[in-house]
Amino acid sequence: xxxxxxxxxxxNLIVSFVLIVVAIFMALPLVYSIMNAFKxxxxxxxxxxxxxxxxxxxxxxxxxxxxxxTSFVPFSRYIFNSIFISFFGTLGHVLIAxxxxxxxxxxxxxxxxxxFNLVIFSLMFSGYVTNIPRFIIMSKLHLLDSYLSLILPYIxxxxxxxxxxxxxxxxxDSYIESARIDGAxxxxxxxxxxxxxxxxxxxxxILFSFREIWNDTYTPALYIHNEALKPFSLALTYIQQGGxxxxxxxxxxxxxxxxxxxxxxxxxxxxxxETMKSAGIKG
Amino acid sequence: MKRDKIKNIWKEIKKNRESYFLILPYFVLxxxxxxxxxxxxxxxxxxxxxxxxxxKFIGWSNYRRLFLEDDIFLIAFQNTxxxxxxxxxxxxxxxxxxxxxxxxxxxxxxAIATLLYYAPALSSSIFFIWTYIFSGDVYGLLNGILMxxxxxxxxxxxxxxxxxxxxVLMLIQLWxxxxxxxxxxxxxxxxxxxxxxxxxxxxxxxxxxxxxxxITLPSMKPQLIFGAIMQVTASFAVADISATLIGFPSPLYxxxxxxxxxxxxxxxxxxxxxxxxxxxxxFLITVTINQGVRRILRSD
Numbered sequence: 001x002x003x004x005x006x007x008x009x010x011x012n013l014i015v016s017f018v019l020i021v022v023a024i025f026m027a028l029p030l031v032y033s034i035m036n037a038f039k040x041x042x043x044x045x046x047x048x049x050x051x052x053x054x055x056x057x058x059x060x061x062x063x064x065x066x067x068x069x070t071s072f073v074p075f076s077r078y079i080f081n082s083i084f085i086s087f088f089g090t091l092g093h094v095l096i097a098x099x100x101x102x103x104x105x106x107x108x109x110x111x112x113x114x115x116f117n118l119v120i121f122s123l124m125f126s127g128y129v130t131n132i133p134r135f136i137i138m139s140k141l142h143l144l145d146s147y148l149s150l151i152l153p154y155i156x157x158x159x160x161x162x163x164x165x166x167x168x169x170x171x172x173d174s175y176i177e178s179a180r181i182d183g184a185x186x187x188x189x190x191x192x193x194x195x196x197x198x199x200x201x202x203x204x205x206i207l208f209s210f211r212e213i214w215n216d217t218y219t220p221a222l223y224i225h226n227e228a229l230k231p232f233s234l235a236l237t238y239i240q241q242g243g244x245x246x247x248x249x250x251x252x253x254x255x256x257x258x259x260x261x262x263x264x265x266x267x268x269x270x271x272x273x274e275t276m277k278s279a280g281i282k283g
Numbered sequence: 284m285k286r287d288k289i290k291n292i293w294k295e296i297k298k299n300r301e302s303y304f305l306i307l308p309y310f311v312l313x314x315x316x317x318x319x320x321x322x323x324x325x326x327x328x329x330x331x332x333x334x335x336x337x338x339k340f341i342g343w344s345n346y347r348r349l350f351l352e353d354d355i356f357l358i359a360f361q362n363t364x365x366x367x368x369x370x371x372x373x374x375x376x377x378x379x380x381x382x383x384x385x386x387x388x389x390x391x392x393x394a395i396a397t398l399l400y401y402a403p404a405l406s407s408s409i410f411f412i413w414t415y416i417f418s419g420d421v422y423g424l425l426n427g428i429l430m431x432x433x434x435x436x437x438x439x440x441x442x443x444x445x446x447x448x449x450x451v452l453m454l455i456q457l458w459x460x461x462x463x464x465x466x467x468x469x470x471x472x473x474x475x476x477x478x479x480x481x482x483x484x485x486x487x488x489x490x491x492x493x494x495x496x497x498i499t500l501p502s503m504k505p506q507l508i509f510g511a512i513m514q515v516t517a518s519f520a521v522a523d524i525s526a527t528l529i530g531f532p533s534p535l536y537x538x539x540x541x542x543x544x545x546x547x548x549x550x551x552x553x554x555x556x557x558x559x560x561x562x563x564x565x566f567l568i569t570v571t572i573n574q575g576v577r578r579i580l581r582s583d
Contacts, residue, residue: 029403030412128562
């Protein structure tokens, strides 16, 4: 127990107490939404309201499926759209951002510093700043109302490239040297030498990119008018605004929305931590 | 002389053409969707543009109108600053503090705690669950509990009351704000060389606070800078939670923010030039503050 030299018992008690109280605050809304998803209608509008469910039911889920199957666009279509854009947006981002990160981390060529500084600089303002011109550009490129309008901007997202480049810097140059001596070109080095060595980084990118696309309601609301192309996140906000009758179905949809992100985090957690170790910005 | 230099650069570029091929797809997208929009927006902010007719140059008048005539912008400006100045530092230190505490737990408990603390940020689209908790009628969970306990007699209009709804939003934002920087901090704590602590103990460091201040924090400066940038950027960009939970526009514009004001003019009124001027202001604010914070953290 070498690490615990300076720890007092009282300190440990206080620390544990604080951690538990805050954990309850963080978990409560999530627990509440999961509970709501299984509450029958009379429990949803019970007075006084109750956090925990007494007679759990799957009716909200069947209501949700019913509601969505009778709607103009079938429920499965929203789910498909979400999965489609999340999958290709994430895949594209992981491949293309890591392809660009390799030379930025390991080569020195005219412009490389400026380009990377631009990337760091763009971490400093939120995407909202670019929304209006981006919308105009989208419409000029005739990309509005297409899957591409939802996929392409995520592929060019900045956080992923930044994390990838920082992580790649740790790979010993000797790996690259020896591959070069064996006659591999840079593309091959990227694919066969770099990518297998940065597995934690691309798992992290998968998590961040998926989380971003899956939860986004703002971008699709802006670029997509065709109901058949809208993602689940957007459909969810509509059910949400549907009021009383749909409260149960809304709670069920929220739970469906939650599951994939949490699952991906559980799978990638240790790798994410590995990647974030190199996420710093020096000065 | 100059010609030689250009020739040299050209030689360098040719030598590195494989590098350029590799970065090309990403940077094409990055330029189209990030760099050009920023520059284009800056230009548009000096025009009058409604998408249908060609933009018309009008000089500084968008900016003049923003600061001199648009009272609602000033409300949005104040709200955004109030919001950012309160939630920004709190969530930054909360990220740091909880990352630090979690780091001392055993690996298994640490994994569970990380998931619990990160889950709200992870599932950011379900923040509307708070409408049920803060619902202004007796069916709201919080009102129900408080009335049950006899603390209040009448339900409180948490989200509609202009005097308190901004603070309710802050609480919800804090709930969601243990995100990327939180993960970076946890990871940062794990990178610190254990032997530094042993050396510190010999040098007379007595408790965990001294350890944190003299050893831990200085060793993870890069993560601290990264985290600060992420937090500043996020705390000035509040919009969705206000529009979803309180409604748009909020009562008396009590929860109006700069992004919402921009959204109002950009997506509803189609005054693209004016909306761009709002975007430019937001851009200048976040970049200036980020540069300032970076400078403070960098120096010793």
